[in-house]
Amino acid sequence: MAGPLLQTKFHVPRRRRALVSRPRLSDRLTRGTESALTLVSAPAGFGKTTLLTEWLADWLAAAPAAERSAAWLSLDERDNDPALFWRYLVAALDSVAPGVGASALALLQSTQPAAEAVLATLLNDLGAVPNDVVLVLDDFHVIEAGEVQDGMAFLLEHLPPQIRLVIAGRADPALPLARLRGRGELVEVRAADLRFSPDEAAAYLNGVMNLALTPQDVEALEGRTEGWIAALQLAALSIQGRDDVAGFIAGFAGDDRYIVDYLAQEVLQRQPGSVRDFLLQTSILGRLNGPLCDAVTGQGGGRATLEALDRGNLFLVPLDDQRQWYRYHHLFADVLQAHLMEEQPDRIRELHRRASDWYEQRGERSEAVHHALAGEDFERAADLVEPTIPELRRNRQEATLRSWLEALPDELFRVRPVLTVGLVSSLMVRGDFDGVEARLRQAEKWLDPTADRTGMAVVDEDAFRTLPTAIAMYRAGTALVRGDVAGTMTHARRALDLADEDDHLARGAPAALLGLAYWTSGDLDESSRLYVDAMVSLTRAGYHSDVLGGSIALADMRLAQGRLREAMGIFERGLQRAERSQPVLRGAADMHVGLSHVLRERGDLDAARMHLQASSELGEHVGLPQNRYRWRVAMARIREAGGDLVGALDLLDEAERVYVGDFSPDVRPVPALRARVLVAQGRWAEALDWAQERGLSVDDQLSYLREFEHVTLARALSARYTAERDEWSIREAAALLERLRSAAEDGGRTGSLLDVLVVQSLASQAQGDLPAALISLRRALTLAEPEGYVRIFVDEGAPMASLLRVVAKEGDPGSYVRRLLAAFDGTKVRKPVSPEVIDPLSPREIDVLRLLGTDLDGPDIARRLFVSLNTVRTHTKNIYAKLGVNNRRSAVRRAEDLGLMVRPR
Amino acid sequence: MTTDDDAGRYEIRVEGHLASRWAVWFDGMSLTSESDGTTSIRGQVIDQAALHGLLQRLRDTGLPLISVTQLDPSITESTPTPRRNAT
Numbered sequence: 001m002a003g004p005l006l007q008t009k010f011h012v013p014r015r016r017r018a019l020v021s022r023p024r025l026s027d028r029l030t031r032g033t034e035s036a037l038t039l040v041s042a043p044a045g046f047g048k049t050t051l052l053t054e055w056l057a058d059w060l061a062a063a064p065a066a067e068r069s070a071a072w073l074s075l076d077e078r079d080n081d082p083a084l085f086w087r088y089l090v091a092a093l094d095s096v097a098p099g100v101g102a103s104a105l106a107l108l109q110s111t112q113p114a115a116e117a118v119l120a121t122l123l124n125d126l127g128a129v130p131n132d133v134v135l136v137l138d139d140f141h142v143i144e145a146g147e148v149q150d151g152m153a154f155l156l157e158h159l160p161p162q163i164r165l166v167i168a169g170r171a172d173p174a175l176p177l178a179r180l181r182g183r184g185e186l187v188e189v190r191a192a193d194l195r196f197s198p199d200e201a202a203a204y205l206n207g208v209m210n211l212a213l214t215p216q217d218v219e220a221l222e223g224r225t226e227g228w229i230a231a232l233q234l235a236a237l238s239i240q241g242r243d244d245v246a247g248f249i250a251g252f253a254g255d256d257r258y259i260v261d262y263l264a265q266e267v268l269q270r271q272p273g274s275v276r277d278f279l280l281q282t283s284i285l286g287r288l289n290g291p292l293c294d295a296v297t298g299q300g301g302g303r304a305t306l307e308a309l310d311r312g313n314l315f316l317v318p319l320d321d322q323r324q325w326y327r328y329h330h331l332f333a334d335v336l337q338a339h340l341m342e343e344q345p346d347r348i349r350e351l352h353r354r355a356s357d358w359y360e361q362r363g364e365r366s367e368a369v370h371h372a373l374a375g376e377d378f379e380r381a382a383d384l385v386e387p388t389i390p391e392l393r394r395n396r397q398e399a400t401l402r403s404w405l406e407a408l409p410d411e412l413f414r415v416r417p418v419l420t421v422g423l424v425s426s427l428m429v430r431g432d433f434d435g436v437e438a439r440l441r442q443a444e445k446w447l448d449p450t451a452d453r454t455g456m457a458v459v460d461e462d463a464f465r466t467l468p469t470a471i472a473m474y475r476a477g478t479a480l481v482r483g484d485v486a487g488t489m490t491h492a493r494r495a496l497d498l499a500d501e502d503d504h505l506a507r508g509a510p511a512a513l514l515g516l517a518y519w520t521s522g523d524l525d526e527s528s529r530l531y532v533d534a535m536v537s538l539t540r541a542g543y544h545s546d547v548l549g550g551s552i553a554l555a556d557m558r559l560a561q562g563r564l565r566e567a568m569g570i571f572e573r574g575l576q577r578a579e580r581s582q583p584v585l586r587g588a589a590d591m592h593v594g595l596s597h598v599l600r601e602r603g604d605l606d607a608a609r610m611h612l613q614a615s616s617e618l619g620e621h622v623g624l625p626q627n628r629y630r631w632r633v634a635m636a637r638i639r640e641a642g643g644d645l646v647g648a649l650d651l652l653d654e655a656e657r658v659y660v661g662d663f664s665p666d667v668r669p670v671p672a673l674r675a676r677v678l679v680a681q682g683r684w685a686e687a688l689d690w691a692q693e694r695g696l697s698v699d700d701q702l703s704y705l706r707e708f709e710h711v712t713l714a715r716a717l718s719a720r721y722t723a724e725r726d727e728w729s730i731r732e733a734a735a736l737l738e739r740l741r742s743a744a745e746d747g748g749r750t751g752s753l754l755d756v757l758v759v760q761s762l763a764s765q766a767q768g769d770l771p772a773a774l775i776s777l778r779r780a781l782t783l784a785e786p787e788g789y790v791r792i793f794v795d796e797g798a799p800m801a802s803l804l805r806v807v808a809k810e811g812d813p814g815s816y817v818r819r820l821l822a823a824f825d826g827t828k829v830r831k832p833v834s835p836e837v838i839d840p841l842s843p844r845e846i847d848v849l850r851l852l853g854t855d856l857d858g859p860d861i862a863r864r865l866f867v868s869l870n871t872v873r874t875h876t877k878n879i880y881a882k883l884g885v886n887n888r889r890s891a892v893r894r895a896e897d898l899g900l901m902v903r904p905r
Numbered sequence: 906m907t908t909d910d911d912a913g914r915y916e917i918r919v920e921g922h923l924a925s926r927w928a929v930w931f932d933g934m935s936l937t938s939e940s941d942g943t944t945s946i947r948g949q950v951i952d953q954a955a956l957h958g959l960l961q962r963l964r965d966t967g968l969p970l971i972s973v974t975q976l977d978p979s980i981t982e983s984t985p986t987p988r989r990n991a992t
Contacts, residue, residue, distance in 0.1 A: 043967040141964075170964055228967065256922045256942040258968060334930070334966055342926040 008287065008319035010092055012072040012136075013053045020196070020204045022051065025189060029055045032187035033134065033164050036156055037180055040168040042191035045230025045260070045331045048168045049317075051194065052136055059134070069096035070134045074319075076286065078366065080145040081399035083108065086118055089137075093126070093163075096133055099867070100125045103583035108396075115151040117586060117621035119158075124619075124844065127160045128867045134164045141169035145399065149174045156180075195227030204229075209236040217246060220253045230331050234263035237313070238270075264335040267314070278305050279314075280344065283336030284351050284374070287319060288326045295358040296351055349375040356380065366400070373407050379457075382412055382419055386459040389422045402426045415455050417443035418463045421470050433478050440471050447471075469498040469506050476513045480663060488517040508537030512550060513663075519557060520665045522704025522747045528557045548574050548587030549624055553664050555594055560667065562750025564787040568598045578622075582864075589615040589623035589631075596634045600641060603790030603823050608638055617846050628658040633670065636677075641791055645681050649674065665705055672712045679712075680797075684719035691716060698732040702743045710740055711755050718763040733763055754780050754792055762799055770806070777803055785816045794823045841882055846900060848875040853892045853901050915956060917946040918971040919963060931959060943971060 029052070032038030040048045056070050071092040079085045087108055094101030104122040126133075143149065153175050156165060167173055180186035196204060201222040205211050213221070225231035235252065239245055255262060268276055281297050282288055290303025306326055310316045315332035319325035328336065340348065352375025359367035365388050372381035385404050392401045405423045413420045420443040424436050446456050447468055458464045472495035479487030495510035511534035518527035531554045538547045551574045558567040571594035578588035592615035600608035612635055620628065632655035640648040656670045671694070675687040691713045698717070702710065717733035720726065737760045744752040761776035784792065793800050801824045808817050841849065844865075851861045858876075862869045880886055883894045895901045922938040923946075932955075934948035946963075950956045956973075963970060 044965055045967055230967070256938070258921045258923050258927075258944075258966070260967065261924055261927070330965060331967060338927050338930045341929040345929070 005088060005091055008325045009074050009076075009088060010072060010095060011074070011318075011320050012056065012070065013049055014318065014321065019050065019054060020200050020208060022054075022200065025051055025193060026055045026058060028187060028189060028193075029166075030059060032166065033059070033132065035180075035187045036159060036165065036185040037175070038164070038166040038187045038189070039172070039177070040166065040189045040194075041170075041172050042189075042194050043170055045228060045329070046191055046194040047229040048189075048194065049138055050229075051189070052138070052166065052168060056134065056136070063132075066131060068132045068134075070136065071096045072136045072138065074138045075140060075142050077142050078370075078400065080143060080148065081397050081403075082115060082145060082147045082151065083396045083398070084400065085143070085145075085148045086115065086151065089135075090118070090122055093122070093133070093135060097126070097129045097131075100129060106583050107586070115147060116154060119151060119155050120619060120621035121583060123155070123158050123160070125867075126163050128844065128871045129160070129162060130868065130870070132162050132164070134166060136166045136168065138168045139170075140167045140173050141171040143173070146174075194229070196222065196229055196232060197227065198222050201225075201227065201232060204232060205236055209240070211236060211239055211245070213239075213245065213249075217249050220249050224253045225259060228259070230329065231259040231263060233313075233315075234260060234267060238263055238266040260331050261335055261338075264332060268339070275305065275309075278302075279309075279336050280340040281347070281351055283328065283333050283340055284348065284371075285355060286327060286370075288328075289324050292355065292358055296354045298354070349377065351375070353377055353380070356384075360384065369404055373404070378408050378412055382408055382416060382457070383459050386416070386419050386422070386463075389418075389460070389463070393425070398426060398429050402430070413439075414442060416457045417446045417467060418458055418460050421463075421467060421474070424474055425470075428474065428477060433481060436474065436478050440474060443467065444471055466500070466503065466506060469495050469503075469510075472498060473506075473510050473513075476510060480513060480516060485517050485520050488513060492517065504537040504541035505543070508534045508541055508543070511537060516553070516663055516665070519553070520705065522707075522749070524557050524561050525748050528554060528561070531557065544577065544581065545586050548578055548585055548590065552587075552590055552594060552624070552626075556664070556667070559597075560749050560751045562752075562754055562783060562787060564598055564601060564789065568595065571595045571598065584618065584622055586622055587624050589618045589620070590627045592618070593623075593627060593630045593634050597630075597637070600634070600638055601791050602788045603794065603819075605638060605641055608634070612638070617843050619843055625660050626662060629655045629660070629670070632658065633673065636673070637791075640677060640680070641795060645677055648677050652677065667705065668708050672709045675712050676715060679715050679719045680795075682719075682723075684716045684723065687712070687716035688720065698736045702739060704743075704747060704749070707740065707744070707749075707752055708755075710736060711752070711759060714740070714756075714763075715759050718759060718766060721763075722766045730763060730767055734760075737763065750783055754784055754789065757783075758792060758796065758800075761803065762796060765799060765803060773803055774806065774810075777807065781807070781816065785814075790820060790823050793820050797824075841879060841900065845875050845879050845882070848872060849879050849891065849895055850901060852876070852879070852888050853895070914947065914949050914976040916972075916974045916976055917959070917963065918943050918973075919946065919968040920944075920971060921968055923968070931962060934959070944968075947976070 029038060040052060042048055060068050060070055062068075073088055073092040075085075075088075079088060087105065090101035090104045090108070094105070101122060103125060104118050107118050107121055143152075152173070156175060159165065167175075177186060198219065202215075202218045205213050205218055205221065221232065221235055225235065235249075238252075239248060242248055252262065268279065271279070278293070278297055282293050282302075285292065285296065288302075288306060290306060293302030293306065294300055306316065307323065310318065310323070310326065315329035316326045317329055319327060327333075352371040356368045356371035356375065356377070359365075359371065365384055369381055369384045369388075372378075372384055381404070385401075385408075389401065392398075401422070405419070405426055408419075413423060420439050424439045424443075427433070427436060427439075445451060446453060463470075472491045476488050476491035476495060479485075479491055492510040492514040496507060496514065499506035499510065501507075511530050515527045515530035515534055518524075518530060531550060535547050535550050535554065538550065551570050555567040555570040558564075558570065571591050575588060575591035575595065578585040578591055592611040596608040596611035596615070599605075599611065612631060615623070615627070615631055623631075632651045636648040636651035636655065639645075639651065652670055652674045656674070659670060671690060675690045678684070678687040678690075691709075694709060696706070696709055696713045698713070700706065700710065714733045714737050717729045717736075721730035721733065737756055741753065741756045741760065744750075744756055757776045757780035761773045761780065764770075764773035764776060780793075793804065801821065804817055804821055804824075808821065847865060848861065851864060856864065858869055858872055862872045865872070876888075880891055883891050885891045885894050892901065917934075918939075920943055922942065923936050923944045925936055928934060928936050931946055932948075934946045937945045937947065939945055946959075950959060960970070960973070
């Protein structure tokens with residue numbers, strides 16, 4: 001099941017033969033197409049589905065087919081797995097607006113399913129749908145998962161006006177209904193509206209069912225059922241063919257019993273014994289077809305029986321147009337099951353067992369597991385679940401896997417090592433690390449070759465073979481989360497040693513963890529070597545989005561090593577890889593931000609700014625979780641370079657607010673960046689306050705993790721000396737810097753070394769020791785020139801400019817120093833490019849614009865973007881208007897001038 | 906995980922009389938048809954999640970819900986429910 005979707009869930013229920021027409025409700029539903037949400041909320045058996053079916057058919061018929069379409073999705077409990085829910089929802093929309101879900105579906109399968117990313121992509125495509133679409137989500141009350149409800153609220157908030165949502169269910173959904181009501185964006189049909197009025201009851205009983213009842217009888221039935229449609233239907237079925245109708249009605253009306261139970265029993269009693277048995281035994285099935293019913297009852301003729309029940313209108317709901325799949329009406333199914341439990345309690349397990357077998361033979365594992373669990377056949381369920389784990393994981397159906405594993409009794413895991421490790425990974429995905437080690441030990445004890453393996457149950461032999469690797473890997477992961485670097489290294493190395501040469505995933509993941517551990521400890525040569533290996537393995541294993549995330553870490557390591565060019569190459573290749581993929585891979589936005597960082601460092605502020613703009617145009621959903629903060633830091637540094645220190649501080653404050661941690665060490669913390677800007681503003685006292693709060697001191701033992709903060713402290717102390725001339729500050733700063741310099745040299749961290757040398761040079765200058773200042777500076781220049789560093793000098797302003805002028809005077813300055821000096825002037829006179837002068841293009845228009853710059857023709861562009869040719873024409877027209885041009889070539893040229901065509905350099 | 910605080914005896918009242926066969930459907934709770942045409946469903950639930958599960962099952966039957974009451978264990982344990990109304 002992890003693979004194909006059940007087509008019966010998309011089936012729009014067909015119109016029943018004859019119905020009571022309900023114009024007042026249909027009118028209200030039609031009005032609902034003007035509102036964001038229509039809610040049909042009432043208990044079971046109130047005719048919700050029938051009303052919607054009936055209305056949809058009329059609504060669709062009232063306009064040309066090209067203008068209106070409707071999608072239907074019947075939900076069940078399993079859709080509480082967000083990965084599955086969104087796949088179904090997107091597929092339902094895709095069925096009426098072909099192509100509209102392609103990007104979202106690809107995203108769902110290719111990356112971690114961040115619901116908002118998937119939905120943003122879907123919404124973007126829905127915006128281009130030309131016709132009106134109604135999406136009905138039936139039985140929405142089964143959805144309890146908060147993640148799904150949040151996603152639905154987000155979707156509802158951003159739905160384009162031509163897409164209308166109808167939610168039907170037995171309970172009000174956890175959506176912001178009051179707000180929608182207040183804005184007039186909610187149309188409701190509730191139980192009071194759905195109850196049959198006396199007239200409707202008469203029309204049903206005498207018109208549709210042809211019962212020829214007296215007005216008194218109709219009144220009695222209507223009164224007793226209070227217009228509850230399912231009860232009236234059951235009553236009508238009970239009355240059909242009865243002689244003493246008045247007596248039956250009188251007996252029924254004077255009875256206090258649960259109506260449905262009373263009437264269903266009446267109906268059941270009048271069925272032949274074989275039909276009654278069939279109904280009870282098949283009541284355990286969520287869906288029924290002939291062969292499945294045969295398997296469960298152990299008899300033939302299931303299909304014929306179903307057809308007969310359907311003809312007799314016996315609460316059977318068809319799930320397709322071929323009359324293959326049916327289900328019982330929920331109310332009726334409940335009554336049948338209650339009877340089954342009372343009359344044949346010992347048979348229930350066997351019935352589930354047969355259903356489970358049938359589904360297993362057909363390869364429908366999810367249904368097979370469902371029935372095994374329902375029949376409390378846990379051994380069987382475990383046997384079925386174990387080999388499904390890799391597939392569920394690939395499809396990111398963590399919630400489904402967890403719900404299965406949690407339904408299994410604990411003692412079962414004791415003898416099932418593979419299943420136990422599956423449970424561990426499920427716990428870790430949820431951030432639950434507590435019981436992990438005990439579980440791993442439990443699994444591990446079966447791995448000892450001398451152990452007695454009798455009693456052990458393993459279905460997935462491949463997984464058992466690689467279990468030692470998996471166990472070591474999960475141990476490394478828990479150690480890293482606990483901040484235990486040594487433990488991470490030990491376990492990750494063990495996992496790497498144990499992994500097969502050709503098992504790329506099993507090699508890539510521990511190599512990356514080991515790399516992170518070395519990075520945290522400041523050994524960048526080793527960490528980057530491991531990371532390169534990890535990325536190669538993960539690429540081979542097809543985990544492209546994870547590779548993009550990893551390349552950010554690798555580029556960060558290169559930056560610390562002072563290898564600006566390599567960092568740039570990593571981001572460029574990453575961007576190409578991300579953009580080659582359709583849809584653009586999550587992480588593409590991060591690549592632009594990375595490029596912006598490097599380009600700014602090299603002094604190309606315009607290009608740096610354009611990449612930031614390109615990153616925002618891609619949208620947040622194409623960014624990894626940290627991109628929000630990284631983007632703001634990058635923009636803050638650009639503002640700082642432009643002399644706007646106040647603006648830089650604002651952005652850093654924002655960056656701090658949106659910061660989220662991940663496995664990578666936070667080696668350039670935002671508060672430290674902020675403190676540096678404060679120093680540049682002359683607010684060194686506040687920077688020193690920050691250092692005190694952070695518990696930083698000049699005597700600290702040095703570690704790579706705090707290197708950036710320590711250099712920042714030295715800057716603040718040096719600034720205090722410049723202002724107050726207190727010898728203590730400069731002495732302490734100088735000593736700290738000297739220690740930092742040798743630590744950076746030892747760790748091969750040229751990037752850090754440059755940072756230290758620049759501060760050392762300025763500190764010496766402040767003390768009036770020009771020769772020492774020049775020694776530090778010259779060394780920095782030698783290291784920085786091959787990599788093209790600019791801002792690390794130029795951001796220091798006038799004091800650095802005067803030192804560089806001395807260097808220039810004292811000998812042949814070389815083109816590098818001249819370029820740096822020129823950059824100081826540029827900072828003052830630089831004119832901002834302002835793409836804002838034009839009416840901003842929408843993200844979709846920018847997509848079209850970029851493709852206009854290629855050789856693709858209109859139909860090709862339409863195919864590439866999964867939209868119609870007409871949509872492309874509309875976008876093109878808008879682009880021309882906004883750019884003030886009238887043909888493709890000038891549009892491209894104008895866009896290039898404005899930096900809108902920005903491409904990897 | 907559940908805590909003992911969540912567990913307890915509850916009485917749920919619904920409109921209409923439910924046949925005793927439905928007791929299995931409601932996880933072995935005891936059903937009592939009251940003379941006012943309602944049914945009391947009484948019994949132990951292990952935690953809040955179980956109580957909500959029970960309420961959902963009730964919702965699915967379409968029986969109108971009248972009240973949900975937590976019973977004081979000191980009283981109800983010793984007080985059997987004598988009124989059994991046969992309609």
